[in-house]
Every structure is written in C-alpha cells, then in structure tokens.
Amino acid sequence: MTSSTASTVASPAAFSAGSSAVPQPHLLPLAFGDLQGCRKPFQQLLAKAAPPEGTPLWFAGDLINRGSESLATLRDIIALGDRAVPVLGNHDLHLLSVSAGIRKSKKGDTIDDILAAPDAADLLDWVRHRPIAHFDNGMLMVHAGVLPQWDAALTMELADELQRALRAPNWKETLAGLYGNEPNRWTPGVKGIERLRLTCSALTRIRFCNAEGAMDFSSSAGLNSAPPGNMPWFDVPSRKTADITVVFGHWAALGLTLRDNLIGLDSGCVWGEKLSAVRLAQNPAERTLTQVDCEACGTPGGN
Numbered sequence: 001m002t003s004s005t006a007s008t009v010a011s012p013a014a015f016s017a018g019s020s021a022v023p024q025p026h027l028l029p030l031a032f033g034d035l036q037g038c039r040k041p042f043q044q045l046l047a048k049a050a051p052p053e054g055t056p057l058w059f060a061g062d063l064i065n066r067g068s069e070s071l072a073t074l075r076d077i078i079a080l081g082d083r084a085v086p087v088l089g090n091h092d093l094h095l096l097s098v099s100a101g102i103r104k105s106k107k108g109d110t111i112d113d114i115l116a117a118p119d120a121a122d123l124l125d126w127v128r129h130r131p132i133a134h135f136d137n138g139m140l141m142v143h144a145g146v147l148p149q150w151d152a153a154l155t156m157e158l159a160d161e162l163q164r165a166l167r168a169p170n171w172k173e174t175l176a177g178l179y180g181n182e183p184n185r186w187t188p189g190v191k192g193i194e195r196l197r198l199t200c201s202a203l204t205r206i207r208f209c210n211a212e213g214a215m216d217f218s219s220s221a222g223l224n225s226a227p228p229g230n231m232p233w234f235d236v237p238s239r240k241t242a243d244i245t246v247v248f249g250h251w252a253a254l255g256l257t258l259r260d261n262l263i264g265l266d267s268g269c270v271w272g273e274k275l276s277a278v279r280l281a282q283n284p285a286e287r288t289l290t291q292v293d294c295e296a297c298g299t300p301g302g303n
C-alpha cells in the first residue's frame with residue numbers, strides 16, 4: 001500500500017504542467033476542513049498553503065451552509081474541476097433535501113442563494129454526484145467518521161451503495177429515507193433503506209458511539225460531553241480502520257485533531273475560529289498544517 005509518493009517533492013515540471021484543472025496524482029493531496037460557505041478564508045488558506053499546481057485538493061464535506069457565501073464557495077470548488085475531491089456532508093445533503101422539498105430550510109441556513117441561482121439545477125446535480133467517501137494511498141476521507149466494524153474496503157463498498165442510490169432515478173425517495181437515528185449499529189444483514197440510512201448516519205453524522213459501535217447522536221459538543229457509556233468513534237478499541245489514516249471534518253467542537261492515523265480537520269471556521277488544511281503525507285512527520293483565522297463568516301443569528 002505504501003508508495004514513494006509520501007516523500008515526493010513537487011518537481012519543477014509540476015509548476016509548468018498546464019491547466020490547474022488537471023490533477024497531478026503524484027503530488028500529495030492538500031485536505032481542507034469544512035468550508036461551510038466561508039469563501040474568503042478558503043481563498044486565503046489556499047493562497048497561504050500555496051500547493052504546487054495540479055495538487056489534488058480534498059474537502060471533508062459541508063462545503064456550504066451557515067457561512068455567508070455558500071453560492072460563491074460552491075462555484076469556486078466546481079471551477080477547480082477534477083482537482084477538487086469533496087465528499088458529501090450533512091449540510092450538503094440538507095441542501096439537496098431542501099431543494100427536493102423533503103426538508104424545510106432551518107434558521108441559520110444560508111443556502112437560498114444556491115437555490116435561487118439561474119443554474120441551480122446544474123449546481124444541485126453536481127452536488128448530488130459527489131462521492132460519500134474517498135480512499136487513496138492509505139488515506140480514507142469521510143465527512144464524519146466510520147463504524148468500528150468497518151475496514152476501508154467495507155466502508156468504500158457501503159459508500160458506493162449510497163452514492164449509487166443518490167444517483168438513481170428514485171434518488172428523492174432514497175434521500176427522504178436517510179433521515180432518522182435508527183438503525184444505529186452495524187449488522188451485516190441490514191438491507192435496503194435501513195442499510196443506506198445507517199451508512200449515511202455513520203459517514204456524515206457520527207461523533208460518539210459505544211464500544212460495540214452503537215451510535216448516540218445526543219451530543220455534538222466536545223470530548224468531555226460523551227453520553228454515558230460512549231466515546232468518540234475513533235477511540236473504540238479494535239477499530240478496523242486503525243491501520244490507515246482517516247481524514248474527516250464535521251466535529252467543530254472537537255477542534256483540529258492530528259494523530260498518526262487520524263486527521264480531524266474541522267477547526268470551527270464558521271464559528272469564527274480557524275480554517276485548516278493538511279498536506280496528506282503518509283509519513284505523519286512529513287504532514288504540514290496551514291491555518292487561517294476566520295471572522296464574521298457565520299450567521300449564528302439566522303439569515
């Protein structure tokens with residue numbers, strides 16, 4: 001699984017390789033935390049990190065919502081072409097659900113500019129066709145987390161089932177069936193919409209679960225707020241993804257979390273804290289962190 005790319009330094013040719021829309025797979029990806037429509041911090045962070053031209057740019061989901069520039073941020077990501085590798089987060093799915101009449105817009109949502117755009121149908125179509133999980137070179141990226149019984153292969157298999165269902169003609173019916181907290185634990189025999197809902201809950205919503213991997217959604221606060229008998233999903237003993245590096249966002253109250261096999265990127269930009277990006281070297285010692293301060297991006301009082 002290990003390749004020489006972990007120590008590859010951008011060659012001079014990478015800087016003159018032509019269009020920035022052409023991904024250069026030999027370059028280490030640069031992974032961003034939840035943008036949530038915070039366009040200026042994103043642009044500042046991209047300029048500060050200054051990745052070589054063609055560097056794959058990974059996004060841990062929740063590209064939009066709650067920040068002040070959802071539409072412009074979404075357009076920025078789409079304009080990156082194949083360089084951009086986003087996975088879907090709960091806010092991205094919420095956008096699709098509101099557009100489809102499955103859910104109502106909530107106080108604090110900032111997705112109206114997307115829904116009212118003249119090309120809204122194209123934008124929403126782009127969002128709906130993004131992956132739920134991405135695995136490359138020993139790095140697994142999901143928005144929220146994974147269940148302890150899932151290894152990388154099973155995670156990708158389940159994510160693929162969900163993304164195929166969201167691309168099928170009856171996608172609205174699927175999307176409407178993804179909401180709810182049950183089932184909250186993995187059983188290999190779970191089928192149909194319950195299987196898709198479980199996959200969606202884990203990959204886009206999980207924070208805490210118990211030692212058996214039963215998810216508890218009652219707390220979205222920090223590590224000290226674990227419901228009784230629960231722990232962060234990544235601290236479950238014998239978690240089957242412990243031998244790879246899991247890259248995720250979603251958990252702003254957790255803050256930036258860097259371990260050898262874990263990269264938690266949501267450092268609360270939309271809450272006025274920081275936006276983070278990490279260069280995804282396989283060797284933890286070669287990873288580099290870049291951050292910018294965020295201010296006046298979120299709209300905690302609603303819109």
Ligand SMILES: [Mn+2]
Pocket residue numbers: 062089090091143204249250251
């Ligand atoms: Mn989220």
